Amino acid sequence: MYKRILVPVDGNELTDRAIQASVELAKQLGAAITGFVAEPILPAPPGPRPHAMYLEEVREHDAMTESHAQQVLAKFEAAATAAGVSFEGYHDQVPRVDRAIIEAAESRGCDMILMVTHGRGA
Numbered sequence: 001m002y003k004r005i006l007v008p009v010d011g012n013e014l015t016d017r018a019i020q021a022s023v024e025l026a027k028q029l030g031a032a033i034t035g036f037v038a039e040p041i042l043p044a045p046p047g048p049r050p051h052a053m054y055l056e057e058v059r060e061h062d063a064m065t066e067s068h069a070q071q072v073l074a075k076f077e078a079a080a081t082a083a084g085v086s087f088e089g090y091h092d093q094v095p096r097v098d099r100a101i102i103e104a105a106e107s108r109g110c111d112m113i114l115m116v117t118h119g120r121g122a
Contacts, residue, residue, distance in 0.1 A: 001029060001030075001031075002029050002031050002111050002112045003031055003032065003109075003111055004031060004032045004033070004034055004108065004109055004110045004111060004112070005022055005025065005026055005029075005031050005032070005033050005034070005110060005111075005112045005113070005114050006034050006036055006101070006104055006105045006108060006110035006112070006113045006114070007019070007022040007033055007034065007035050007036065007076075007113075007114050007115070008036045008037070008038060008097075008101050008104070008113070008115055009035060009036070009037060009072055009076060010037060010038070010072070011037070011068060011071070011072040014116040014117075014118065015072065015075075015076075015116075017116045018114065018115065018116045019075070019076050019079050019080075020079070021114065021116070022114045023079050023080050023083045023085055024083075025114065026080070026083075026085045026086075027083050027084065027085055031085075031112070032085065032086035032087065032088065033076075033080055033085055033086070033087050033088070034087075034088045034089070034090070034104070034108045034110055035072075035073050035076040035077070035080075035087065035088070035089040035090075036089075036090060036091065036092075036100075036101065036104045036108075037068075037069040037072050037073060037089075037090075037091035037092075038091070038092060038093075038094045038097045038100040038101065038104075039065035039068070039069055039091060039092070039093045039094070040065075040093065040094070040095075040097075041093045041094065041095050042057065042058055042061040042062075045057075062093070065091075065093060066091075069091035070091075073089035073090075073091065074089075076089060077089055088108070090104075090108075092104075101113065101115075
């Protein structure tokens, strides 16, 4: 049986569906949820730029992504807690979201990944 479900979310319009579906499934299975927000790493600047300016941009980006991830995960945790489902949330800044999801599932001991899709194709 499944014990831990990884649920990658990003705060878009489908996040609420992912939260609701994963909480319902986890409750049925008696499983725990690991909510995961993968934020993009700030790309290198396109041209020469003073190092101090780039460092400030990185700090601002880090603060913005941290705040966004915490908001998304707090909403997720509230829904899981209300349903009596164990929840762990974390976030990371990553260069590739697809690889980060697989690594998150492996490192957190998840045996299922639940994701929603826009349904725009295969």
